[in-house]
Amino acid sequence: MENSNAAQPVIEQCNHIPQLLSIKDVGSYTGLSRSTIYEMVNENSDRYDPTFPKKVQLTQVRVVWVASEIAEWINTKIAERSV
Helix, strand or coil, X not given: CHHHHHHHHHHHHHCCCCCEECHHHXXXXXXXXXXXXXXXXXXXXXXXXXXXXXXXXXXXXXEEEEHHHHHHHHHHHHHHCCC
């Protein structure tokens, strides 16, 4: 019985794990190319967009983006069109 109670917080924590998106997924959701996305996050690029969500460096070669941040960015762009 104690083991099931101890496991409950772990299960609850799993419900709060952010969904991570690959560059391919970000491109699919935003309609942007891979190179454009990388230029938008590069502060030295002419295409740099400080409002675009920051990438998360998982390993030396693997980067991802937080899905909720990408969704928020898209929703902001949609809201801006009516202004």
